[in-house]
Amino acid sequence: NAGVTQTPKFRVLKTGQSMTLLCAQDMNHEYMYWYRQDPGMGLRLIHYSVGEGTTAKGEVPDGYNVSRLKKQNFLLGLESAAPSQTSVYFCASSSGGNEQFFGPGTRLTVL
């Protein structure tokens, strides 16, 4: 099992460009999450999903959209990237208990 995978691993965007980050999990987990990690800030929850076709806002949702069309995939979209969105993005999944399993992260730079 691959666990949680994220693509791409690295990306550089110009201000105003759009992109989609893909998260995939093969553990049949119902719950999936997108976080961003910035120096001195820890991980902050952007959006999450409690099942296929459902999404909810987290702590810092502005400027991001998500979709969960398939149970195993959770997409994070940036419609118009801003330098403040430069960060490392982590996806995680959970069966609904306490433990979240994290992917390896995507390092995004917005110039």
Place this chain on the structure above:
Amino acid sequence: TQLLEQSPQFLSIQEGENLTVYCNSSSVFSSLQWYRQEPGEGPVLLVTVVTGGEVKKLKRLTFQFGDARKDSSLHITAAQPGDTGLYLCAGPLYNNNDMRFGAGTRLTVKP
């Protein structure tokens, strides 16, 4: 301000030393989790503490949840270079899907 404050922010020690890192909040949590994150990877769950006053041991790591469920500590005995990493505490704000993380303690253990 962080909901969960971790201290110290950085810690550099020699192999064999003991250390304690702290996670404090003014809020009561139903549970707290500790994760370890290595460079270029996502966090990995070490332990979940759920009962006030609870102590859990994981080999050389001892985790304690405060009696009032507002704080937690992680004690490492005889630290080894393999313990090097970023230690994060996290707790559910409203439910297990809305996890809030501290900024972490970056530990370096020198051989």
